[in-house]
Amino acid sequence: MPTSLFPRERGPEVLELNDIHAGYGRTLVLHGVTLPRSDTVVAVLGHNGAGKSTLLRVAIGLIKPRSGHVIFDGEDVTSLPPNKRVARGMAYVPQGQQSFSQLTTMENLQLVADGRRRGKALIDQQLARFPALEKFATRKAGLLSGGQRQQLAIARALITEPKMLILDEPTEGIQPTIVAEIEHTVMQLAHEGLSVLLVEQHIGFALEAADKYLVLASGFASSTGEGGASAAEGVRLAMAI
Ligand SMILES: Nc1ncnc2c1ncn2[C@@H]1O[C@H](COP(=O)(O)OP(=O)(O)O)[C@@H](O)[C@H]1O
Ligand SMILES: [Mg+2]
16 A cells, blocks of 8 residues: 555645536536535536536636636635646546557656656656556557556646546546456545546446535536445436436
8 A cells, every 4th residue: 555645734625616607608518516525536427418527627727617616725716727727736637548649658657747856756656556557668658558548647647746636537438347447546546645526427436436426417416415335326316307
């Protein structure tokens, strides 16, 4: 068991998304969504098109909400661009395991680590966490499996030494045998003290990992509550709305 890489020196509430209205152009996608607060794992569930990715884009600052507030670590970051939010400790792994496919695994990690004082140590930590990345350090990212690319994307995010990791469907399109590995990683990170905002289609895993959950249905918060297996029935009902 690694020692905590994410020492906590802060209050319990990390990320607040309060009464978020947001969308694209004239189309409103999120209609007054408020995220339940937790310093461990919050899962966002809902069908395709419900607005989950849009909510995460608001959290990291890729979309400015039309109204509502994003508070991170006690600071209102609603008008800060993504890079300033990353500097404050947010890390974002978008849907689809994006890395630079023509660069090797190691080069992808170095791109993030370059210029960081502890860059080499941070890369080594992630290679120890993800043995497949160490094994395929010189392989082009485009030739990695879906699961390995997801691990690479998470490793890149962790090299920024975040307080909070925002993950958009980390198990999407990944072989079932590898899904369990990604799930284990998320649980491990939470155990190490990292806060996680997790969008997930696998309800069982999401509720197992989550301290709190939010169900989105057509851009509305249709249910929130405590995680755990007993929440599954309520979540399925809320998703059907
Ligand atoms: N870049 C975009 N431009 C315009 N509409 C978008 C864009 N991305 C998503 N949408 C629309 O916003 C709604 C919510 O999408 P999204 O947040 O991706 O849902 P989810 O992640 O829950 O599947 C959908 O109706 C989708 O078509
Ligand atoms: Mg999505």
